[in-house]
Amino acid sequence: MMSLFRAEVVKAVLAWLVILGVLGGLGALAFVYSGFFNVAATTVDSAPLQWLLVTAREASIQLHARDIEAPTLGGAEQVERGFRFFRQECAMCHNPPGREPTAMSAGLNPKAPDLPELVEDMTDAELFWVTRNGIRFTGMPAWATSSYGDEMIWDVVTYMRASVDMQAADYDALDQRLPPD
Structure with missing residues (x-):
C-alpha cells in the first residue's frame, strides 16, 4: 500500500514539474516575443x-x-x-x-x-x-x-x-x- 502511495506521489510531482516547465517555457517565449526587453544600446542593464x-x-x-x-x-x-x-x-x-x-x-x-x-x-x-x-x-x-x-x-x-x-x-x-x- 505504501509503495503504491509513493508511486502516485512521484507521478504527481513529476506531472507538476512538467506542467511548470511547459508554463515557464511558454512564459519565456511570451516575454521574448513581447518586445518588452529593451535591446537598445542606450539602455543600462540591471x-x-x-x-x-x-x-x-x-x-x-x-x-x-x-x-x-x-x-x-x-x-x-x-x-x-x-x-x-x-x-x-x-x-x-x-x-x-x-x-x-x-x-x-x-x-x-x-x-x-x-x-x-x-x-x-x-x-x-x-x-x-x-x-x-x-x-x-x-x-x-x-x-x-x-x-x-x-x-x-x-x-x-x-x-x-x-x-x-x-x-x-x-x-x-x-x-x-x-x-x-
Missing part, C-alpha cells in the same frame, strides 16, 4: 544582468584559454606591429592613452574595457583568446575570421602588455614614428 554577463564571460574566457600556450613576447618589433594593428583596428573602441572617447566608443553598451585594467587582470593566453575569438553581444570582433593570423594577434597582445603604463605622450611618439600602413 545589476543582476550585468553580474550574469560578466561572470559568464570571465568563466568562458578562462575555460577556453586554459590550453593556449603563449610564446615569448616583448620584442620591440612585436610591440610596433601590435601598435599599428591597434591604431588601425582597435583605437576607435579602446581609446588610446590620453584620448577622449570616440563617438563609437561612447555609444557602445557594454563599454569597451579599459585596456590597462583588462591587461592587468588577464593572462597572455586569455588576451589572445579574446582578441582572436571576440566576445558575443559586445561589439568585440573575432579577428580569427579576418586575414590577420595568430602571429599578428600575438603582436597585439605584446602591444597591450607594453601599453599598460603608456602615457599620451608615449602613444603620440609611437604614432609619429610609425606612419600608418
Whole structure:
C-alpha cells in the first residue's frame, strides 16, 4: 500500500514539474516575443544582468584559454606591429592613452574595457583568446575570421602588455614614428 502511495506521489510531482516547465517555457517565449526587453544600446542593464554577463564571460574566457600556450613576447618589433594593428583596428573602441572617447566608443553598451585594467587582470593566453575569438553581444570582433593570423594577434597582445603604463605622450611618439600602413 505504501509503495503504491509513493508511486502516485512521484507521478504527481513529476506531472507538476512538467506542467511548470511547459508554463515557464511558454512564459519565456511570451516575454521574448513581447518586445518588452529593451535591446537598445542606450539602455543600462540591471545589476543582476550585468553580474550574469560578466561572470559568464570571465568563466568562458578562462575555460577556453586554459590550453593556449603563449610564446615569448616583448620584442620591440612585436610591440610596433601590435601598435599599428591597434591604431588601425582597435583605437576607435579602446581609446588610446590620453584620448577622449570616440563617438563609437561612447555609444557602445557594454563599454569597451579599459585596456590597462583588462591587461592587468588577464593572462597572455586569455588576451589572445579574446582578441582572436571576440566576445558575443559586445561589439568585440573575432579577428580569427579576418586575414590577420595568430602571429599578428600575438603582436597585439605584446602591444597591450607594453601599453599598460603608456602615457599620451608615449602613444603620440609611437604614432609619429610609425606612419600608418
